[in-house]
Amino acid sequence: MMKTCNICTICNSATLIHRQNLRTLVVMAGVLDVLLRIHVERQQDVPTDHVQWEQLGKLVALVAEPKPLLEAGVTQGTGLADNVAKHWLGTFDSLCLNCGFLLMDEPDDPAPG
Numbered sequence: 001m002m003k004t005c006n007i008c009t010i011c012n013s014a015t016l017i018h019r020q021n022l023r024t025l026v027v028m029a030g031v032l033d034v035l036l037r038i039h040v041e042r043q044q045d046v047p048t049d050h051v052q053w054e055q056l057g058k059l060v061a062l063v064a065e066p067k068p069l070l071e072a073g074v075t076q077g078t079g080l081a082d083n084v085a086k087h088w089l090g091t092f093d094s095l096c097l098n099c100g101f102l103l104m105d106e107p108d109d110p111a112p113g
């Protein structure tokens with residue numbers, strides 16, 4: 001089950017993020033990194049006087065390409081997400097991105113098994 005971002009009880013910011021959402025964020029960052037790298041590679045020999053929205057359109061078009069760009073990004077992001085879960089969260093379930101507060105899930109949450 002996906003959990004929404006909660007308010008941190010320490011700093012009152014809405015930046016307390018559950019491990020599942022943290023993983024999704026990191027995987028998305030991996031996809032973005034792959035898209036940006038390929039986009040930049042393709043712009044190496046292209047003139048630099050671009051019109052408004054041109055580059056964003058080309059970047060978005062990369063997402064629709066049949067090449068395994070998204071898979072490469074997911075693989076890259078998953079590797080980092082595993083390390084984030086291991087080194088940042090440890091046995092905790094949520095992390096506040098603002099203040100670093102770590103939190104366990106409530107004991108009344110239904111646990112699988």
Ligand SMILES: [Zn+2]
Nearest residue numbers: 008011096099
């Ligand atoms: Zn906080």
